[in-house]
Amino acid sequence: MHDFCFTYPYGLLVVLGGLIGFLKKGSADSLMGGVGSGALLLLAGYVSHQAYLRGAKSWPALFLETVVAVALTWVMGQRFMATSKFMPAGLVAALSGIMALFYLYKVVTGGNHIVKKQT
Template sequence: MLVYPTQPNPTHPHRGEDDFSSRESSPATRTRAREVPSPPTAGGEEAWKGRIGEGRERIMEDFYVTIPYGAAVLGGGVAGYLKRGSKASLAAGGGFGGALLLAGALSARAFARGHPGGSLFATVLQTVCAVALTVVMGIRYIKTRKVMPAGIIAAVSALVLIFYIYKISNGGNKVYVPVSAE
């Protein structure tokens, strides 16, 4: 069985205290993690899925997509400038890539602080950037029929936009619910 490190360790010198006792928290807000059961030998995936988090599925948080996506857009803008000397590519890649990196950082920060809906500003910013890149690069691909970079960026942005819409429709990033003190 796996045990989260925040559970009291019976052999630890400070029995009953969590491993993070140095941070300030009242006994009412202090939480304990649950034990994660071993996978069942019979019953398949459905039996296992129902045990973790009372039936909640684990879904990837949006910042796991936004940060690499922003870095790729930023890198593409820099590469366009270095290869062709395109200042427009540098400005667009830097602007959209920087905005996406900012949105990813804000979303990760909201997730780490336990805000279940995440940062509203980050959600709006990353969605607007994905829509703009999908539309602009899609139009550019239709006009020029060049797969690189317009077609690739339009396709990746469309996939990322679908992911963002899915996350928004499911209520954003999931924050793990603490176990009530017994």
């Protein structure tokens, strides 16, 4: 599975979570953190997808996806430890942890598998 296949829905969930946090609690931190992180994920997914379509790998996109997922795991994990509230901190920390492991797996295995076109 290619990184962008999971990055698009993951990025959209992070954006949506930031918007919901802002609308429900008026939290500007939630808005900026969620929308900002989600936008970075969506951008990285797009760059990775475009590179794949060209038959290339995009290490910068994979690096950005990994850094954002690790950062969200850390920040939301700290918030979950402080509040013991699963929603949204625990959920985002768990999802981001899973995604960080997936991205690290992609790094270790050499990124997206590029299929060479037959001519």
